[in-house]
Amino acid sequence: xxxxxxxxxxxxxxxxxxxxxxxxxxxxxxxxxxxxxxxxxxxxxxxxxxxxxxxxxxxxxxxxxxxxxxxxxxxxxxxxxxxxxxxxxxxxxxxxxxxxxxxxxxxxxxxxxxxxxxxxxxxxxxxxxxxxxxxxxxxxxxxxxxxxxxxxxxxxxxxxxxxxxxxxxxxxxxxxxxxxxxxxxxxxxxxxxxxxxxxxxxxxxxxxxxxxxxxxxxxxxxxxxxxxxxxxxxxxxxxxxxxxxxxxxxxxxxxxxxxxxxxxxxxxxxxxxxxxxxxxxxxxxxxxxxxxxxxxxxxxxxxxxxxxxxxxxxxxxxxxxxxxxxxxxxxxxxxxxxxxxxxxxxxxxxxxxxxxxxxxxxxxx
Amino acid sequence: xxxxxxxxxxxxxxxxxxxxxxxxxxxxxxxxxxxxxxxxxxxxxxxxxxxxxxxxxxxxxxxxxxxxxxxxxxxxxxxxxxxxxxxxxxxxxxxxxxxxxxxxxxxxxxxxxxxxxxxxxxxxxxxxxxxxxxxxxxxxxxxxxxxxxxxxxxxxxxxxxxxxxxxxxxxxxxxxxxxxxxxxxxxxxxxxxxxxxxxxxxxxxxxxxxxxxxxxxxxxxxxxxxxxxxxxxxxxxxxxxxxxxxxxxxxxxxxxxxxxxxxxxxxxxxxxxxxxxxxxxxxxxxxxxxxxxxxxxxxxxxxxxxxxxxxxxxxxxxxxxxxxxxxxxxxxxxxxxxxxxxxxxxxxxxxxxxxxxxxxxxxxx
Ligand SMILES: CC(C)[C@H](C(=O)O)[C@@H](O)C(=O)O
Ligand SMILES: CC(C)[C@H](C(=O)O)[C@@H](O)C(=O)O
Numbered sequence: 001x002x003x004x005x006x007x008x009x010x011x012x013x014x015x016x017x018x019x020x021x022x023x024x025x026x027x028x029x030x031x032x033x034x035x036x037x038x039x040x041x042x043x044x045x046x047x048x049x050x051x052x053x054x055x056x057x058x059x060x061x062x063x064x065x066x067x068x069x070x071x072x073x074x075x076x077x078x079x080x081x082x083x084x085x086x087x088x089x090x091x092x093x094x095x096x097x098x099x100x101x102x103x104x105x106x107x108x109x110x111x112x113x114x115x116x117x118x119x120x121x122x123x124x125x126x127x128x129x130x131x132x133x134x135x136x137x138x139x140x141x142x143x144x145x146x147x148x149x150x151x152x153x154x155x156x157x158x159x160x161x162x163x164x165x166x167x168x169x170x171x172x173x174x175x176x177x178x179x180x181x182x183x184x185x186x187x188x189x190x191x192x193x194x195x196x197x198x199x200x201x202x203x204x205x206x207x208x209x210x211x212x213x214x215x216x217x218x219x220x221x222x223x224x225x226x227x228x229x230x231x232x233x234x235x236x237x238x239x240x241x242x243x244x245x246x247x248x249x250x251x252x253x254x255x256x257x258x259x260x261x262x263x264x265x266x267x268x269x270x271x272x273x274x275x276x277x278x279x280x281x282x283x284x285x286x287x288x289x290x291x292x293x294x295x296x297x298x299x300x301x302x303x304x305x306x307x308x309x310x311x312x313x314x315x316x317x318x319x320x321x322x323x324x325x326x327x328x329x330x331x332x333x334x335x336x337x338x339x340x341x342x343x344x345x346x347x348x349x350x351x352x353x354x355x356x357x358x359x360x361x362x363x364x365x
Numbered sequence: 366x367x368x369x370x371x372x373x374x375x376x377x378x379x380x381x382x383x384x385x386x387x388x389x390x391x392x393x394x395x396x397x398x399x400x401x402x403x404x405x406x407x408x409x410x411x412x413x414x415x416x417x418x419x420x421x422x423x424x425x426x427x428x429x430x431x432x433x434x435x436x437x438x439x440x441x442x443x444x445x446x447x448x449x450x451x452x453x454x455x456x457x458x459x460x461x462x463x464x465x466x467x468x469x470x471x472x473x474x475x476x477x478x479x480x481x482x483x484x485x486x487x488x489x490x491x492x493x494x495x496x497x498x499x500x501x502x503x504x505x506x507x508x509x510x511x512x513x514x515x516x517x518x519x520x521x522x523x524x525x526x527x528x529x530x531x532x533x534x535x536x537x538x539x540x541x542x543x544x545x546x547x548x549x550x551x552x553x554x555x556x557x558x559x560x561x562x563x564x565x566x567x568x569x570x571x572x573x574x575x576x577x578x579x580x581x582x583x584x585x586x587x588x589x590x591x592x593x594x595x596x597x598x599x600x601x602x603x604x605x606x607x608x609x610x611x612x613x614x615x616x617x618x619x620x621x622x623x624x625x626x627x628x629x630x631x632x633x634x635x636x637x638x639x640x641x642x643x644x645x646x647x648x649x650x651x652x653x654x655x656x657x658x659x660x661x662x663x664x665x666x667x668x669x670x671x672x673x674x675x676x677x678x679x680x681x682x683x684x685x686x687x688x689x690x691x692x693x694x695x696x697x698x699x700x701x702x703x704x705x706x707x708x709x710x711x712x713x714x715x716x717x718x719x720x721x722x723x724x725x726x727x728x729x730x
Contacts, residue, residue: 085563085566094561120598120600121486121598122486142561147562149567157567157571158530158532158567159529159563159564159565159568160527160528160529160564161527161565162527163525163528165523166521166523166524167523168521193615195453197507197512197524198512199514199524199525200524201514201524202514202522202523226616226618226619229594229616229619230622231623233486233598233624235485251590251591252594254595257595258594261599
């Protein structure tokens, strides 16, 4: 049987640096655990724009459709801020999400014991935190039409975006959330603004329908998204799985990410429908951005990107045990006090470089 | 000259209880400070539905248009959850906002020294916090059309809401933010998702235009709303005034509110254009909801509602000094250790009732 295939799109800023460490980990799995992958690489974001004049070339898009998993680093940088909306680095990312139809964005917010002090929240509020936000990723107001800016005869302008959700778009992402909940603490909280948005009413009703007809064993609750933001800050451990739409998910998952205090630690998975081989279409990426301010200096924390590969092992390659092995190795390295610059506390100490962190994790494996 | 007029809409749940304390304060100002108001009262929300079959009667709407300020308690309750969208208690509130054209929602997030321990955030992160979120309140995706749910021939459904912003809608709320900043620390941060939404691009450009042409002396920055949620959790004191749209403002202001740890403390003002007498159209309301679980038990904290009246003194009646007097009286009462049930720490003690809290504040005045 052919090796499973991975397309690496390292992107911009610190993307290539953190991805270099992931490549070391992938090689380790081939050498030491007999888990070999066919790895290819290509460009995305500003890096693709520089070469092709677009943030994602058609040929790259075609490759992404064929592989078993895409690993993405990060996109964007000040150099590209002046570009037109249509060719901005983010459009490359959005095109991947949309054309691969990666509708379920899994964003774990987990607080590592060794790093609980990093949170701006009190330790007892976040220690042991382990929630999973499932964000709908290919529809809603970031994708709906009509959209655009029009100029009126008097010179004033109107900006329009459209939030559209269909029954099926809601049901499929709800199923992802319920499936995850069954393997976790069996609780789903769905968030919308059904009190002011009809698309929120539809969201609530369809999630309830999936629950009643397919997952009656999972505990389901509904919460308005504004209250959701409050509750995440007030008592985040009340949640297990949260399912919400593209826009609320964007804001709430970043809010939840920051509860953990260490953005450099958080991975994500974006999953679509199963392919012919049974694997879901999938892209994995760290939650952090391209951090142009520290790019090229060996300061970046590669852990979020490595944990994204752990998610790939779990969700694309059915290697849950190997994923746990990798996660444990990272916990060990952190418990040993190894820290990249972003994880340095006020007590100081000497930070390790991106490469050193990768090496330490391989040692711990 | 006639006394300034106030319409009290106490609404549902704890609304009438907390408003009773505000009425005591209003009387105190008439008796002791020669500041008399013409106060009338009417129904809103579920209370209005019970009598009129709608959450805001036309006659009430007409009164609201005529007075100098509306004070609103809270709307909603489980009894009304079954009602159709069009007559739910919230629609009464939304109608007031829309027809009075209260486009600027001022939501201060302030951390009271005596209560800093209540926050789920570390004390040094929130102590002394004083930010002002200006949320656009009458446009955006909560109001735009087309909207609704349609059923397809195959039985599946589509839910639609539309985010629409015009040049003028953005500029006027931006002006409110810049004006406030000038009286505070002279900094405005505008939040949107210009990287994925054209309405966000328009937002950013128009806010920048108002800055460059009318308020070049105020420091302006722009931030994506997802990053905004992160930064609010990570380092909230970096902000002075935040200006953002209706939906992001809804979520971000609730997130910011929770940073302070005491929702029962937070007021809000919703302001529109100046009326003939120079006063802005205005409605003042606490940020907390109707709290049906504790309604009628004398447990509610009236401070948010009283602080909303303080905002009325400041923004509608040009009585900034009297507003400060009232705010100081509240600080004193808190410093003296007087606490309603919601403000009881783990160390225990005996909470005061809603009425007792009102009395203590009057004593301190
Ligand atoms: C980069 C941007 C387009 C993206 C989004 O808004 O979806 C990012 O914020 C994210 O959360 O993945
Ligand atoms: C009650 C509801 C309609 C309202 C809103 O969403 O605007 C509330 O959440 C608020 O923030 O004032």
